[in-house]
Amino acid sequence: xxxxxxxxxxxxxxxxISRFGAMTSYDLKRMADASIGYFWTFPRSQLYAxxxxxxxxxxxxxxxxxxxxxxxxxxxxEEGTDALQRWLSTPAGFPExxxxxxxxxxxxxxxxxxxxxxxxxxxxxxxxTLHEERLTIYREAARESAVPEDHRELHGTLHLGLLYxxxxxxxxxxxxxxxxxxxxxxxxx
Amino acid sequence: xxxxxxxxxxxxxxxxISRFGAMTSYDLKRMADASIGYFWTFPRSQLYAxxxxxxxxxxxxxxxxxxxxxxxxxxxxEEGTDALQRWLSTPAGFPExxxxxxxxxxxxxxxxxxxxxxxxxxxxxxxxTLHEERLTIYREAARESAVPEDHRELHGTLHLGLLYxxxxxxxxxxxxxxxxxxxxxxxxx
DNA sequence: TACGGCATGTAATCGGTTACATGATTTA
DNA sequence: TAAATCATGTAACCGATTACATGCCGTA
Numbered sequence: 214x215x216x217x218x219x220x221x222x223x224x225x226x227x228x229x230i231s232r233f234g235a236m237t238s239y240d241l242k243r244m245a246d247a248s249i250g251y252f253w254t255f256p257r258s259q260l261y262a263x264x265x266x267x268x269x270x271x272x273x274x275x276x277x278x279x280x281x282x283x284x285x286x287x288x289x290x291e292e293g294t295d296a297l298q299r300w301l302s303t304p305a306g307f308p309e310x311x312x313x314x315x316x317x318x319x320x321x322x323x324x325x326x327x328x329x330x331x332x333x334x335x336x337x338x339x340x341x342t343l344h345e346e347r348l349t350i351y352r353e354a355a356r357e358s359a360v361p362e363d364h365r366e367l368h369g370t371l372h373l374g375l376l377y378x379x380x381x382x383x384x385x386x387x388x389x390x391x392x393x394x395x396x397x398x399x400x401x402x
Numbered sequence: 403x404x405x406x407x408x409x410x411x412x413x414x415x416x417x418x419i420s421r422f423g424a425m426t427s428y429d430l431k432r433m434a435d436a437s438i439g440y441f442w443t444f445p446r447s448q449l450y451a452x453x454x455x456x457x458x459x460x461x462x463x464x465x466x467x468x469x470x471x472x473x474x475x476x477x478x479x480e481e482g483t484d485a486l487q488r489w490l491s492t493p494a495g496f497p498e499x500x501x502x503x504x505x506x507x508x509x510x511x512x513x514x515x516x517x518x519x520x521x522x523x524x525x526x527x528x529x530x531t532l533h534e535e536r537l538t539i540y541r542e543a544a545r546e547s548a549v550p551e552d553h554r555e556l557h558g559t560l561h562l563g564l565l566y567x568x569x570x571x572x573x574x575x576x577x578x579x580x581x582x583x584x585x586x587x588x589x590x591x
Numbered sequence: 592t593a594c595g596g597c598a599t600g601t602a603a604t605c606g607g608t609t610a611c612a613t614g615a616t617t618t619a
Numbered sequence: 620t621a622a623a624t625c626a627t628g629t630a631a632c633c634g635a636t637t638a639c640a641t642g643c644c645g646t647a
Binding site for chain 2 (some may be wrong): 625626627628629
């Protein structure tokens with residue numbers, strides 16, 4: 214009854230089903246991939262396990278198809294809606310940046326080893342490329358939605374995606390250049 | 403032998419011990435809190451469990467104090483160093499933003515409910531405040547390190563912290579204002 | 592009607608989290 | 620020497636990930 218047993222995954226499931234009505238685990242997977250999947254991932258199998266947990270808690274109902282694939286469709290119950298609403302109106306706390314690249318950079322910069330410098334460069338270039346690709350995707354999405362320039366907030370979460378990618382590209386770019394740059398710069402004439 | 407069984411937590415432990423020599427779980431906790439703890443957290447108990455796993459894998463050695471608190475100190479083995487080095491030179495992949503606020507915003511903006519608007523504002527203000535506080539902490543840390551303005555990359559991971567917080571404040575600020583702003587603006591004279 | 596890919600699930604393991612519990616040092 | 624706090628660990632549960640496995644359906 215208490216929401217203590219509900220994880221973020223639970224609310225992702227509840228959120229989608231609440232908004233778009235009955236759907237299957239496969240539908241959930243597609244929705245997630247196309248939206249929050251960009252910044253919050255989990256394996257597909259969890260989208261099969263989680264709805265069943267929620268059925269057990271009375272927050273979802275299950276309806277299985279008779280023929281064909283015998284799909285299991287889930288729809289939200291009143292209690293489910295309540296739980297979701299309560300969660301939405303609760304403070305969210307501070308986010309985490311689960312960034313393996315940042316972690317590696319941290320240890321590489323700490324390292325006295327000289328070889329670390331070339332590792333930093335490799336890492337920085339990898340990351341810059343990844344973030345540039347991602348930024349391209351986001352920009353494309355933003356263009357398609359045709360939101361006016363001065364109302365970027367209408368892009369919703371996409372807006373933070375854009376800002377974040379821009380920040381990352383600036384950040385990793387510094388390190389990619391740093392690893393090569395200073396060598397030439399320190400050469401006085 | 404394969405690194406497959408090593409998680410990010412494993413490398414956090416290996417990384418600290420590799421850099422700073424033998425230490426206890428409690429030392430690890432303090433180091434983590436003061437550095438990567440800002441963007442990558444885990445419960446304290448894991449810093450007791452994880453080193454023991456690593457001892458089992460031969461990547462760490464354990465030395466227990468005789469008297470007093472009978473502390474367990476861990477030091478890295480050669481295999482541990484190798485495993486860490488291999489990990490550092492491996493592509494890091496794309497980061498995740500485990501941001502409950504962003505998740506909530508996503509569902510709130512999706513929602514047709516009218517009450518959602520005030521929830522958005524509450525959320526946005528909470529987040530803006532949190533990020534402002536965090537930014538203050540980062541700025542303080544940056545000031546103390548006395549790195550020249552034009553070499554922010556010397557701040558290492560802190561630099562991304564600063565950029566990220568600035569982006570978040572801009573982002574959430576838009577939503578905090580958005581929720582109130584348009585109401586007055588749409589009032590024609 | 593065979594094949595490829597889309598769709599759908601289960602089993603088993605394990606890392607991570609929460610909760611519990613106690614000992615050692617310091618300081619008032 | 621009592622209290623407060625710092626320090627140190629264990630136990631149990633459970634969500635999340637990996638790996639396994641099969642069924643439906645369009646199409647050539």
